Amino acid sequence: MTGPKSGIRTTHVPGTGKTPSVVCEVFSSDPQKVSRWQGQLPALAAVAGLFKVLADETRAKIIYLLAHEELCVCDIATILDSTVSNISHHLRLLRAHHLVKYHREGKVVFYSLDDEHVLHLISEAFDHVKHR
Amino acid sequence: MTGPKSGIRTTHVPGTGKTPSVVCEVFSSDPQKVSRWQGQLPALAAVAGLFKVLADETRAKIIYLLAHEELCVCDIATILDSTVSNISHHLRLLRAHHLVKYHREGKVVFYSLDDEHVLHLISEAFDHVKHR
DNA sequence: ACCTCATTTGAATGATTGCTCAAGTGTTCT
DNA sequence: AGAACACTTGAGCAATCATTCAAATGAGGT
Numbered sequence: 001m002t003g004p005k006s007g008i009r010t011t012h013v014p015g016t017g018k019t020p021s022v023v024c025e026v027f028s029s030d031p032q033k034v035s036r037w038q039g040q041l042p043a044l045a046a047v048a049g050l051f052k053v054l055a056d057e058t059r060a061k062i063i064y065l066l067a068h069e070e071l072c073v074c075d076i077a078t079i080l081d082s083t084v085s086n087i088s089h090h091l092r093l094l095r096a097h098h099l100v101k102y103h104r105e106g107k108v109v110f111y112s113l114d115d116e117h118v119l120h121l122i123s124e125a126f127d128h129v130k131h132r
Numbered sequence: 133m134t135g136p137k138s139g140i141r142t143t144h145v146p147g148t149g150k151t152p153s154v155v156c157e158v159f160s161s162d163p164q165k166v167s168r169w170q171g172q173l174p175a176l177a178a179v180a181g182l183f184k185v186l187a188d189e190t191r192a193k194i195i196y197l198l199a200h201e202e203l204c205v206c207d208i209a210t211i212l213d214s215t216v217s218n219i220s221h222h223l224r225l226l227r228a229h230h231l232v233k234y235h236r237e238g239k240v241v242f243y244s245l246d247d248e249h250v251l252h253l254i255s256e257a258f259d260h261v262k263h264r
Numbered sequence: 265a266c267c268t269c270a271t272t273t274g275a276a277t278g279a280t281t282g283c284t285c286a287a288g289t290g291t292t293c294t
Numbered sequence: 295a296g297a298a299c300a301c302t303t304g305a306g307c308a309a310t311c312a313t314t315c316a317a318a319t320g321a322g323g324t
Contacts, residue, residue, distance in 0.1 A: 012204050012206070012207070012300090014240070014242050030206075030207050033201065033207055037197070041211075042258065047186075048186070048187050051183045051187035051257060054179075055184040055186075057180040058312080060179055064173065064176060065169070072271090073270070073272090074141050074162075079166055083314075083315095085272080088271060088273085089272090089273085091271095091272095104321085106270090107268095107271080108269095109270075117256075118260070120256075121253065122179060124256070126174060126179050128250070128253070129181075144270090184281095190283095205301060206301085214283090215283080216301065216302095217286095217301085217303090218283060220302055221302085222282090223301095223302095224303085236301095238292065241302095
């Protein structure tokens with residue numbers, strides 16, 4: 001199968017002002033460009049998944065905090081003016097993506113960043129949103 | 133106001149095994165660490181907003197495509213096996229964030245990337261999800 | 265054993281999001 | 295003017311998500 005969204009479309013070549021060379025092409029628009037991309041697209045689902053993790057203000061702040069120092073859940077909640085439960089839920093997600101590490105000291109659990117790369121990603125995005 | 137989530141929490145110092153030095157501290161957990169962060173957190177809402185735009189497989193792929201060549205809506209839809217309407221909705225969002233530029237040629241609208249920085253962000257995230 | 269505290273977990277809620285369908289706009293051609 | 299085409303837009307829907315509350319777990323102190 002060629003996918004449920006496929007259909008009959010026409011052809012366009014930019015710049016030339018040409019009329020559609022083919023009126024009814026099955027499952028492709030511009031044969032040249034379209035066929036060139038066949039199987040060439042990298043799997044960006046995982047990339048989008050990583051961005052989803054970072055696409056939340058609270059989580060971005062948690063990462064930023066933990067990049068600078070080790071903190072317990074309670075402290076993070078206080079600093080971010082949130083609830084312990086809420087922060088714990090977010091940490092659970094960050095843990096699942098191996099972005100944070102933790103160790104228990106008595107009753108308290110201390111979290112810290114386990115992936116400097118994501119901090120770099122955040123700071124780069126921060127620079128991006130600043131100058132424009 | 134100090135925020136709706138504030139409450140009375142206790143103090144913890146990692147490593148020392150110390151007992152909470154203060155039992156009831158209003159609106160703060162570890163006074164040392166918490167106060168150090170007062171007003172020090174950068175505004176990461178916009179950063180999270182940018183990541184939200186990238187946190188979708190279809191949009192990530194559109195950006196990847198447009199980084200390599202100029203394409204019309206119809207072609208993008210064909211390559212990504214989606215509908216023209218769906219792609220147009222995504223392009224609308226990308227346009228609102230000034231990530232893509234476009235120009236009309238007759239009936240056809242050609243889109244291309246207007247922000248190489250986001251491509252760098254994507255390729256960096258791609259490298260990240262690969263080796264682990 | 266019991267109580268307290270720090271954190272985790274699950275269920276419930278409201279908000280946001282991606283996609284689809286149908287209708288609308290703008291452009292070209294006859 | 296009218297038809298055909300490329301694209302845009304808005305409403306509607308199901309799925310996902312962030313947050314909250316209440317209950318559960320785990321560890322230390324008495």
